[in-house]
Amino acid sequence: MTAQEYTESLTTPSDDVLDVIERWSHLHTAQPQMICGSYEGRLLTMLARTAGARCAVEIGAFVGYSSICIARGLAKDGILYTFEVNEEQEQHIRRHLEAANLSERVELHIGDAKKMLPDIFENVKSKVDFAFIDAGKRQNKTFYDLVMPLMRSGGIIVIDNTLWGGKVLDTELYNDADTKAVDDFNNYVHNDPRVENIMLSVRDGVLICSVL
Numbered sequence: 001m002t003a004q005e006y007t008e009s010l011t012t013p014s015d016d017v018l019d020v021i022e023r024w025s026h027l028h029t030a031q032p033q034m035i036c037g038s039y040e041g042r043l044l045t046m047l048a049r050t051a052g053a054r055c056a057v058e059i060g061a062f063v064g065y066s067s068i069c070i071a072r073g074l075a076k077d078g079i080l081y082t083f084e085v086n087e088e089q090e091q092h093i094r095r096h097l098e099a100a101n102l103s104e105r106v107e108l109h110i111g112d113a114k115k116m117l118p119d120i121f122e123n124v125k126s127k128v129d130f131a132f133i134d135a136g137k138r139q140n141k142t143f144y145d146l147v148m149p150l151m152r153s154g155g156i157i158v159i160d161n162t163l164w165g166g167k168v169l170d171t172e173l174y175n176d177a178d179t180k181a182v183d184d185f186n187n188y189v190h191n192d193p194r195v196e197n198i199m200l201s202v203r204d205g206v207l208i209c210s211v212l
Contacts, residue, residue: 007039008038008039011038011039011042012042013038014038014041014042017068017096017099017100018038018041018065018068018069020099021035021063021064021065021068021096021099022035022037022038022065024063024092025063025065029063034062035062035063035065035066036065036066036069036134036160036203037065037203039202039203040066040160040202040203040206041065041066041068041069042069043202043206044066044069044070044073044132044158045069045070045072045073046073047073047130047156047158047208048070048072048073048074048129048130048156049073049074051129051130051154051155051156052075052129053073053074053075053078053129053130053156054074054075054077054078054079054126054129055078055079055081055124055126055127055128055129055130056070056071056074056078056079056080056081056128056129056130056131056132057080057081057082057083057117057128057130057131057132057147057150058070058080058081058082058083058131058132058134059082059083059113059117059131059132059133059134059135059143059147060083060084060085060132060133060134060135060160061082061083061084061089061093061108062084062089062134063089063092063093063096064082064089064092064093064094064096064097064106065096066132066134067080067082067093067096067097067102067106067108068096068097068100068102070130070132071097071100071102071105071106072100072102073130074105074130078105079105079106079107080105080106080107081107081109081117081120081124082106082107082108082109083109083110083111083113083116083117084108084109084110085110085111085112085113085135086110087110087111089110090108090110093108094108113135113143113146114139114142114143114146117146117147117150118146121150127150127151127152127155128147128150128151128152128155129151129152129155129156130155130156130157130158131147131150131151131155131156131157131158132157132158132159132160133147133157133158133159133160134159134160134161137161137164137178137181137182137185138177138178138181140159140181140182140185141181141184141185141188144157144159144185144188144189148194148211151211152211153211153212154210154211155210155211156208156209156210156211157195157208157209157211158206158207158208158209159185159189159206159207159209160203160204160205160206161182161204161205162182162185162186162199162204162205162206162207163201163204163205164178164179164182164183164204164205165204167179167182168182168183168186168205171183186199186207189207189209192209193212194211194212195209195210195211195212196209196210196212197209197210
């Protein structure tokens with residue numbers, strides 16, 4: 001048994017709703033690994049709950065798996081504003097949210113979050129308590145800087161895939177644009193005086209930031 005298998009075996013498992021979505025993703029999407037999975041999903045739920053999140057933002061919903069995990073961690077009157085650029089996923093996300101009885105807790109926006117997020121939050125009075133960024137890796141810095149002014153002090157920002165398949169461990173060998181972007185972003189956050197940060201080797205790397 002590996003360390004990952006051991007830790008996952010002693011972590012509260014996913015439920016039938018998430019299991020069905022995961023199976024569906026493997027059958028009907030070209031990149032099913034894009035869902036966060038039950039282990040990371042449990043982390044998202046617990047972080048949102050620990051933050052006492054009432055207002056959350058997600059950039060990159062894919063099929064709604066992580067959206068469900070985040071929404072489950074919100075306070076009773078909480079709402080998740082989630083953004084997905086691929087319009088083909090809309091019907092699937094809505095179906096999965098409905099299956100989880102979370103349609104009323106999640107406000108789905110289809111389109112470019114860079115254009116939509118500022119306009120939406122002009123009319124939202126609440127500061128953001130929790131944000132999850134899991135979109136195009138070359139845009140991590142753009143989304144991070146876009147979300148940062150919306151965050152409350154003590155709010156949590158989580159960025160996914162920060163190990164990028166281990167490629168960031170050897171940027172001389174893996175010198176492609178995506179790897180460089182992920183590595184540059186990781187260092188940008190590490191040197192950002194606006195946050196305290198910790199990187200976890202959960203799944204493909206999770207960078208967690210606490211806004212000061």
